[in-house]
Amino acid sequence: MRLRALLDTDALGLRLLGGQDELDRTVRGVMTTDLRDPSRYLSGGELVLTGLAWRRDAADSEPFVRLLVQAGVAALAAGEAELGDVPDDLVLACVRHRLPLFAVNESVAFATITEHVVRQVSGERAGDLAAVVDRHRRMMTSGPAGGGPDVVLDLLGSDLDLRAWVLSPAGRLVAGPKAAGPVLAADVCAKLAAEHLAAVRTGRRGPHRVILGGATYSLFPIRSSGRAAQAVQAARDVRETVLSDWLLAVEADAGDWAEERLDLLQGVTQLISVERDRRDAARTVRRRLAQEILELVQTGAAPAEIAARLRVAAPVLLPGLGTAPHWQVVVARVEWDGGEIEGGPVTQSLLEEILVDPQATGPEPSDRIAVAHTGDEAVALVPLPAVSSEHDGSESGVLADALLASVREPLAAGLDGDGRVTLGVSAAVHSAEGLRGALEEARHARRVAAARPGRVCAAGHQELASHVLLLPFVPDDVRRAFTARLLDPLREYDRRHRAELIPTLEAFLDCDGSWTRCASRLHLHVNTLRYRVGRIEQLTGRDLSRLEDKLDFFLALRMS
Numbered sequence: 021m022r023l024r025a026l027l028d029t030d031a032l033g034l035r036l037l038g039g040q041d042e043l044d045r046t047v048r049g050v051m052t053t054d055l056r057d058p059s060r061y062l063s064g065g066e067l068v069l070t071g072l073a074w075r076r077d078a079a080d081s082e083p084f085v086r087l088l089v090q091a092g093v094a095a096l097a098a099g100e101a102e103l104g105d106v107p108d109d110l111v112l113a114c115v116r117h118r119l120p121l122f123a124v125n126e127s128v129a130f131a132t133i134t135e136h137v138v139r140q141v142s143g144e145r146a147g148d149l150a151a152v153v154d155r156h157r158r159m160m161t162s163g164p165a166g167g168g169p170d171v172v173l174d175l176l177g178s179d180l181d182l183r184a185w186v187l188s189p190a191g192r193l194v195a196g197p198k199a200a201g202p203v204l205a206a207d208v209c210a211k212l213a214a215e216h217l218a219a220v221r222t223g224r225r226g227p228h229r230v231i232l233g234g235a236t237y238s239l240f241p242i243r244s245s246g247r248a249a250q251a252v253q254a255a256r257d258v259r260e261t262v263l264s265d266w267l268l269a270v271e272a273d274a275g276d277w278a279e280e281r282l283d284l285l286q287g288v289t290q291l292i293s294v295e296r297d298r299r300d301a302a303r304t305v306r307r308r309l310a311q312e313i314l315e316l317v318q319t320g321a322a323p324a325e326i327a328a329r330l331r332v333a334a335p336v337l338l339p340g341l342g343t344a345p346h347w348q349v350v351v352a353r354v355e356w357d358g359g360e361i362e363g364g365p366v367t368q369s370l371l372e373e374i375l376v377d378p379q380a381t382g383p384e385p386s387d388r389i390a391v392a393h394t395g396d397e398a399v400a401l402v403p404l405p406a407v408s409s410e411h412d413g414s415e416s417g418v419l420a421d422a423l424l425a426s427v428r429e430p431l432a433a434g435l436d437g438d439g440r441v442t443l444g445v446s447a448a449v450h451s452a453e454g455l456r457g458a459l460e461e462a463r464h465a466r467r468v469a470a471a472r473p474g475r476v477c478a479a480g481h482q483e484l485a486s487h488v489l490l491l492p493f494v495p496d497d498v499r500r501a502f503t504a505r506l507l508d509p510l511r512e513y514d515r516r517h518r519a520e521l522i523p524t525l526e527a528f529l530d531c532d533g534s535w536t537r538c539a540s541r542l543h544l545h546v547n548t549l550r551y552r553v554g555r556i557e558q559l560t561g562r563d564l565s566r567l568e569d570k571l572d573f574f575l576a577l578r579m580s
Contacts, residue, residue, distance in 0.1 A: 021048050021140045023095050024121055026067070032136060033128035034097065037111050039120025052130050057082070057087055064092030067137055069130045071099045078109035081095040085113040095120035099130065122283040125187045149295065151189065161341045169195035171293045175303070176270075176288065180281075186242070186292055187213050188373045189263050189434060190427040195292075204269075208232055210429050212239060216380045217434035220258060227274045238274035241349070242266040242289045259361050262434050263354065263441075264369035268295055303372065310390030310401050317455050326452035333390065334403070346454065348418050349446040350375065350400040351462040353470070363396035371398045374427055375418070398551045399459065404448055420445040420465065421479035428476045435475045442469040443478040468568040506576040509559040522557075524552045529574050 024043040027034055048065030051058070054073035062068075068088060075081060088096060096119055097173055098106045114121040124133065169186045176182040177197045185204050186195040190211035193204060211232055216239040219228040227238040243265055270287050274282060303434050313333065316326045330347075352371045354363035368391050375389045390398045424431075424443065431441055444465030446458035461481050469479040477555075510521045524542065528549075531538040539549045553564055562569040 021137070023047060023067075025140070026120070026133075026137070029136065031128075032133050033125030034122040034133075035125070037106060037121045037123055038115045039095065039118065041376070042095075042118060042120045045120065047094045047137060048327075050134050052134065052142075056084065056383075059087045059091045062091035062093060067095050067097060067133075068093050069097050069099070069124070069133060071101065071130075072103055072107075075107065076109070078107065080257060081107065081110040081113040081376055082116075085110070085119055086116050086303045088118055089117045093119070095122060095135065097122040097124050099124045099126070101126040108388075169295055170198055171184055172288055172291055173197045182559075184208075184288075185218075185464040187267050187269055188540040189213055189217060189265060189267070189430060190370065190373045191430045192376055192427075194266060197576045210426060212237060212269050213238055213267065213430035214433040214513060215239065216241070217262060217430055218436065220262050220265075221434060221436040227270075227282075229273060229275055235271055238270045238272055240270065240274075240289050242268055242293050251311065254450045257361055259356055259439065260366060263366050263431070264373075266292070268292065300369075305336060305394060307368070309336060310392035310399070313390075313401060313455070314359065314392045314394070314399050314459075316322075317459055320456070323452040326455060330452055334402070346404040346448040346450045347458070348402045348404060348448050349455065349458040349462040350402055350418060350423075351459070351466045352398045352400070352441065352443040353466060355395050355396060355442075364393035364398060367392040367396065367398035367441075371400050374423060374443075375400055375402060399462075418445050420469075420478040424476055424478045431544050432475045437475075440470070441476045442466050444469055445478070445480045447481040466490070503576045503580045506560055506562070506573060507580055510556060513555070513559055519552065519555065521552060521556050524549070525573060526577060528553060529570060529577070533564070533570065 022043065023039075023045050026032060027036055027043065047067050048063060049063070050067045050069065051061065053061070054071055055061075056074045058068070074084060084278045085096070087175040096114060098110065098121065100106065104244060106121070111121060113119075124130070125339070146416055165550060173184050173186070174196060174197050176184050178385065183197060185197075185211055188194055191206070191210035193206075193209050212230060215230045216228055217227070219239070219322075220241065227240045230239060243261070268285070270285065274285070309329070309332065313326065313329050316329060352367050352372065352374075354367040354370065356363065365441060372389060372392050375391075389400055389402055391398055393399070420443065435441065444462045444467070445461040446465070449455060449458045465479040465481060465483065469477040472479075507522065510525065513519055514521050524538075527541050528538045531541060535546050535549060539546045542549065544552075556562075557564055562572070564570060564573070
């Protein structure tokens, strides 16, 4: 806003004492001070309000005004409540330095002027930003991207003093302001995504207000761009999109915002959705390659034919690599209670997000991953440009447990008790001949994960060489009968006597039958432990010194 507009507002009680020729200066903020040197708190363009408590005598006016001018303030307004008329020495100093000076009537509070300036400046900034956002939207929808979400987030920071980030449903940081400032921590991203997904599942309208670590965030959903796409989306079951939509997290409480500012942020989400749609379109080639390779592998095509498709895929997925990569297969499935919701497309988008390396840099770190889907299942072909040599014994590539560690909290919130995400990971293979086995291995691992309790589960190829591969395929009636025969007598005895035989049995097996280590873990005397183990053997008719009986108890506990 201009200084002239302030002078023309009668309610502010301002009287011009000097600076008639400078009234077209722009006011970008307001500050109240009685410090002798307030320059460290000034950034330029402010209207400075002062009660003159810094002035002890006439000699103080000149240095005070000089400091304001050096800081680039727009004008000075002096209150008449304490000293009456504004001192002549201050008027002369302002004239010498061409600094506009106003007198503030004693009946007008500084808070009134501050509120008016903030309201006007914020409204003008919002209007300017809205014009920039609209211009940016037109550029992005009619031609090449105008810089992506980062540009818009920087505009929010510079023009509205709002820090904002774009997050994936799994809590991955998609975009953030490039300006200096603390990076949003990974655990905060995960918690914000979880809160957002939980709110969406309960049907609450955005923005959603969340308080974390003393900071308040407002979460805005980012949905597909275009009215037609949004109309279709609104008519669909929320479960079809809840695990694939991005969100905009703004560090502010939007509950007190005017409609104009809320409309502006909705426009920002629509602009970011254009970029999301553009990125999805760019993934089409990778998805098609993955679909072709998946169909060749599933139909038993000749390895030479699969290898030819891999040679086509490698330059797209690993540009500049120059050598044949190793590959891993990751299989994921999203299932909802009732089974009426198709999970394939959502699983495909979700797997693309999950497989992004959190340490990766660049505009689109998932451009090295090809994901296809069939039915409710998504299959990812993950290239590994470098794997550890076989003799070093180290793990390389995608690890099942690590894959879901950081996304478990938000995904569980999005599933909300009626859905599951299960995931299986194969070992790395380096030829077309190995892909069919890798696909089957990943599918077996996913079934192992599906047999576990919990809403978000994963299993890796390492587990397929142990008993965990067998347990998921034991029929339920056999499982129940086996565990009941061994464990029900112990459970009943614990229920009646509180003897803790089941925890004792678990600890004894976990300590490999060592009396001293088990007694130490349970904080028991060895004789007490021997008594409990003897009671277990008496109730079950088994001998815990025999390997066969130990194995039976071990499996029963795993299946219970």
